[in-house]
Amino acid sequence: GAVVSQHPSRVICKSGTSVKIECRSLDFQATTMFWYRQFPKQSLMLMATSNEGSKATYEQGVEKDKFLINHASLTLSTLTVTSAHPEDSSFYICSARDQFYEQYFGPGTRLTVT
Amino acid sequence: AQTVTQSQPEMSVQEAETVTLSCTYDTSESDYYLFWYKQPPSRQMILVIRQEAYKQQNATENRFSVNFQKAAKSFSLKISDSQLGDAAMYFCAYALTGTASKLTFGTGTRLQVTL
Numbered sequence: 001g002a003v004v005s006q007h008p009s010r011v012i013c014k015s016g017t018s019v020k021i022e023c024r025s026l027d028f029q030a031t032t033m034f035w036y037r038q039f040p041k042q043s044l045m046l047m048a049t050s051n052e053g054s055k056a057t058y059e060q061g062v063e064k065d066k067f068l069i070n071h072a073s074l075t076l077s078t079l080t081v082t083s084a085h086p087e088d089s090s091f092y093i094c095s096a097r098d099q100f101y102e103q104y105f106g107p108g109t110r111l112t113v114t
Numbered sequence: 115a116q117t118v119t120q121s122q123p124e125m126s127v128q129e130a131e132t133v134t135l136s137c138t139y140d141t142s143e144s145d146y147y148l149f150w151y152k153q154p155p156s157r158q159m160i161l162v163i164r165q166e167a168y169k170q171q172n173a174t175e176n177r178f179s180v181n182f183q184k185a186a187k188s189f190s191l192k193i194s195d196s197q198l199g200d201a202a203m204y205f206c207a208y209a210l211t212g213t214a215s216k217l218t219f220g221t222g223t224r225l226q227v228t229l
Contacts, residue, residue, distance in 0.1 A: 034216065043205060043219045044159075091157060101215050105159035 002028050004096045006106035013084055013113055020080045021109045023094030029074035030096035034103065035067075038091040050077040084113040116141045118208050120220035127196045128228050134181075135191045135223045137206030145211045148182065148189045153222075154202040162204070165189065166211075193225075201227045 003026040013019045023033055031052045036044040048069050049057045056069035066088075068080040077096075081088055089112050095103040117140045127133035139148070150162040165173045165182050172180050177197075181190045193200055206220040 032215075038157075043221050044217075046216055046218075049216060093157075093159065095159075095217075097215065101211075102161075103215070103217065108157045 002026075002096075002098055002102070002104040004094065004104045004106040006092075006094055006109050008109060009107065010110045011112070013111070015085055015113055016083055018080055018082045019084055019111060020078055021092055021094075021111075023077045023079070023096065023106050025075045025096040025098075025104070028096070028098045030077075030098065031074060032097045033071060033077040034095045034097070035069060035077075035079050036093040036095070038093060038108075040091075044093060047079075081111065084111070086113045089113045116143075116208050116210075116218050118206050118218050118220035120206055120223050122223045123221070124224045124226070126226040126228060127193070127200075129196055129198060131196055132192060132194045133196055133225065135193075135204055135206075135225070137189045137191070137220055139187050139189065139206070139208050139220075141187070141208065143210060147209045147211060147215075148180075149207040149209070149217070150178070150180070150189075150191045151205045151207060151219075152200075152202045153205065159205075163191065196227050198227050198229075201225055 005024045007022045033050040035047045038044045047062045050069045050071040052071045058064045071077040093108045094106045119138045146167045148165045152160045163175045177194045179192045203222045205222045207217045209215045209217050
């Protein structure tokens with residue numbers, strides 16, 4: 001089956017710094033990737049849709065200047081959390097959509113901001 | 115906007131028994147997909163089963179089957195012969211067909227499997 005990787009799996013950063021999370025589709029090309037955020041014991045909330053070669057589409061209430069998304073190639077999308085604060089601590093999950101509109105999820109990244 | 119509701123925060127089933135997880139959704143669209151995803155403690159989301167709204171036949175995948183009632187906007191998941199490895203969070207999700215296909219998730223049901 002299709003595999004999606006995320007790096008890093010865990011990251012701890014200091015308040016005010018920026019952190020970048022990578023999402024890669026390993027064995028297929030993904031023109032569209034999605035970024036989700038999941039708080040403990042809660043569901044996944046879609047943050048943004050990342051399209052290769054164009055600007056990301058953000059969901060209502062998501063700060064596009066704080067959560068920068070770049071979909072530089074058909075296999076890579078990055079999420080940069082800028083000027084991170086403790087309230088940005090969360091589990092971030094990406095998914096990549098293949099040509100059959102099937103979504104495959106990455107293993108997630110746990111971000112802790114101290 | 116589409117919404118997905120899972121009214122059972124937690125469910126418990128004995129090993130080898132059958133359990134049904136409930137899901138209802140609200141949409142004004144006629145063409146869409148419904149999914150059940152499993153999230154074990156590893157947090158990796160795993161697709162369990164998928165149903166196209168235009169298909170009347172309920173989807174099945176080995177021990178997993180759904181009861182799709184389009185008019186009632188209901189989409190329940192039945193797990194037969196439950197196994198310890200089935201213990202996880204289960205999320206019901208909805209997506210429009212076509213290029214949109216953003217997933218809208220329910221709040222999840224935590225399934226415990228006991229001996």
